[in-house]
Amino acid sequence: MKWTANLEQFPYPFKGPTYRYSNNSIPMHTPISVEITSDYKKEMLLKRNLLTHHPERCYQSLPHTMTGQWEIVELVIDHLAAHYPNQFLVKKRNSTWIFTNNILDEKVEFVFGDDKSLPCEPLAFISHHVQEDLILMMQRDGDLYLDAGQLCFPANWSLAFNLGMKFKSIHHPIPGFKEEGLDDRILQFLMRLDAGNPWERLNWSLMAGDRMDTSLETFDQWGQLRKQVTKENAGKLVHIRVEVQKLFRLPRTNSILFTIHTHLLPLEQLAANSEWLQQFYEILSELPSHIADYKGISLYKDAVLDYLEKQLERVRAT
Template sequence: MLQVDELRRFPYPFKGDMYRYSNNSTPLEHACSIEVTSGYLREIGLKRKLLSKYPERCYQSRSHTLQGQWEILEFVSEHLTTYHPDKFMVRKNGNEWTFINKLLREEQSFTFGDETTLPFEPLDFIGRHVQEDMIFMMQRDGDLFLDAGQLCFPANWSLAFNVGMSFKEIHQPIPGFNEEKLDERILKFIMQMEAGDPWWRKNWSLMAGNRLDASIETFDEWGQDRKKVTKENAGEFVHLRVEVQKLFRLPLTNGILFTIHTHLLPLKKLASKREWLEQFTNILAELPSHIAEYKGIVSYRNSVLQYLEERLKERR
């Protein structure tokens, strides 16, 4: 039953039998920026450990973002108390707030708008209570800029390196994005987003191991795991990594809040669902080399395919 529930809740990202980069965003009907899963306590504990040990790697902000950070704190707090009232509460007396996290048994009183009354900057504070990574992009001069963020579970990128960059600069390393003008189309799409009309998408990769923190700065630690993949261990060792990415236009500052919730599923569990097994085998076999290279799966793609194809033979 637990495995059935896990598969039912897993945000499987594919629709067809091939994959290409695209703007695959769709309207977010359940307009909540935050999801609370059974892994909440473990992931929050890991988040806080990383923030304590690597503060500059996991949190960055520009001084002009404080107003937007307060808007994000209010926005996310409202979602937490609206969609998860049994887990979170906020008491308000004018600008005097008390944020209550029932899961962690924590309370924090502060004066809304006065960062000196919080132990961390507003975005950093509220980010320590949610499983999602959160990126704040501000709009100016006809572009979007990554001006603040809390990023503990990146998929091979660096917040410290990217902070201050424009949307196109951030996505420049993705093969084909610029040549196919996909960066311009997606930027235009986001720039036209309106407050109250959020969107979401799913992004995927494969992960050798089950590490959530796959930052560029720690590549020497987790990158070596790619060499350990074999067709014999791929089922338990390799995971389908899916990011549920949600985009919200903030009405007061006109910025974009980008939340990222990372999910991992071992291939052994994916293979237990025949439809997914067949589809993902086709996708991985057909995946163009430049996409496989960018996603970092070239070195062990054949081992994974051998594992998946053997599971298919068993199901026939």
């Protein structure tokens, strides 16, 4: 699957008339860890700005992750060069690599595996060239640990808080996840992930506003907007937020690269597609309150439903 930012290729996340938590991962047909969309330049500017001004919030790593970080550099650069040959190039001469980013007009030379040959850690370096957030999960003692990550566009969570945590602890806040045994089933699934057979899934939420960097640390700056949603302004103010998440086994360190590509679409654009409008209305009407609460939708869910109903009436009248 290849998704870009325009409406036709928006990663619309729903199947069927209801939504429940599940392991909705599917095997990837085209194994590519990162994708370039028409928002590339805008989002790279935003991401680089965040990395510069809020380094602790956006980047964390433990010292034993360097080999895993280099594996990520290799995987991502190879994917960029193979899938976007006009935009990205890599020349490898023994361990010396010259990486060219034609979109940003940048060229970087480094010695693969030599930490000192880059101005920052390898994961931080490659993060400056892709729209995705990149998380490194290291596998040991029958578990997965979040040991390094670059996270500029989180959906209300904190990288600094989660650093070093196990998979189940990370997912502890999700209602029903542990009780329904989902956390264990997904952990077992992840630990069986093979190199060369990556998986992907979609996660969705709603948010008031179109801010990408909705970290837990900055909740006071963006959470208040939820109170301003009305049925009149919901079409423009409320956005569906979809994360395309990909999972790649890194064979040398037996760790996992988890990439998150965040897409935002105002509800009025979602409502422009009458099938999406109908289906999303049904899903939101039926959404259990524990899921709506966890996703932070409850405060303005009724206003959104009123807006969607009005749009449905408009469609029926035409």
